[in-house]
Amino acid sequence: MRTVECELRREAEDLYRGHHGWLQGWLRRKLGDAMEAADIAQDVFIRVLTRQQPVRAHEPRAYLSTIARGLVIDHWRRRALERAWLDTLAVLPEAEAPSPESRALVLEALIEIDRMLDSLKPQVRTAFLWAQLEGLSCPQIASRLGVSLATAERYIARALRHCYALRFES
């Protein structure tokens, strides 16, 4: 175990020394923002450091950019959500808005849900959100979407299965 730890540490240091500058440049070109690029590069190496097994990557830059790409997508997702969040809060009636103390928590929950529902088809996603947030039943969803009851039920089942896999099987 100690040798594995040593190897991990050494590998991360090598990756950092050899490619950190390149990775930052790559991210800066993608994001157009040096500070964000630096933050995400940092996160990439945190991922590298917290692995259980050494990767012994033959193409270290391809390996690093794969991790970075995932983080960039997360970053954009978060940004899109934060923008939608601010837009919506600005026009929402006071009574509907969460208290200032709980805002950060609600936003985090929404980012998490958004990520969880990411790969679902739009109609499935919409049906599931209606069911979970508005408490709509399958017949109501079916009539709102103009689909059969069986289709609405399939949408909900598919979304539940997807969330289940992420929560309990990954």
Added chain:
Amino acid sequence: MSDGLSAAAGERLPDDIVDAAIAWSVRLDYNAATPAAKQAFARWLDADPRHAQAWSRVAALRSDFSGLPARLAQEVLQAAEAGRRGAAAGRRRALRVLSLSGAALASGWAVREATPWQRLLADASTAVGEQRTLRLADGSVVMLNTDSAISSDFSGERRVLVLHRGEIMITTGDDAGAAAKRPFWVSTPFGALRALGTRFIVRLERSEVRVSVQEGAVEAHPADGGASVVIHSGERSTLGPAGTSPPVVADVDDDAWTDGVITGRDMRLADLLDELSRYRSGRIVCDPQIADWRVSGVFHVRDTDRALRFLTQVQPVTVRYRTRYWVIVEADRAG
């Protein structure tokens, strides 16, 4: 059930058990469950400890969403999604504009009165899409919705507000300046309303006036001399040529416009579009084929283009702008 979960939280369950638990959840949680279904479910749950475990996991998924502010969450998540799909959707829409059908255009077309002469007589008015809040001499507060006009006469023994056009929300003041608190009346072509309490909405339509009481009560006196009716807090009623309708429990959303939104719950699409068109110059035409579709959501009246955009995100519809003043909403053919 919770014991099962904590005992083996990380254990992977067979797919068929997970699928069965989800099928039960769809049947029981997302449909009206029959007693027979509930009994069958109880038997399934008892048949195998892993069933209970799968069930509690599926239940946990539901709790991810509990306690979130539903409207906010809904809109933020849909808007973020739409933003991501925006570029592709824009291209699809551009293509569909080319397949223009004339049939939908002719139907439902009616020219709205374009010369609101009533405004000239009024003390205060709003343009289409505008909202305004006024404080009156007696301390009352009047909020004017889009395209509305009022005048007031507070000189006599009663306070009278005349609604010439549109929709207002009144919060009556305590008339502190007068020796004794004077009665507060709203006068409309279809009858007069006497405020018995604090907050209510009056909406003047072509053929009737609608009253919705948020706080206190309102006594409605129809213009034809029929019997007066008391409308209580939480109720709404209509005064028209056919008399006064008995008060019924109001939609909680009658006053949503005062917050700058329309909140639809299973609202007919055509009705929603009619509502939205009050807030913009020109016409929103709804394809009759989709007029009866049901929509829910929060739609911003201060930015109706945005509201229409939101509609395309939550419904399979396309919005076409023939001009800034002529908007057509029809089914999204590409699905």
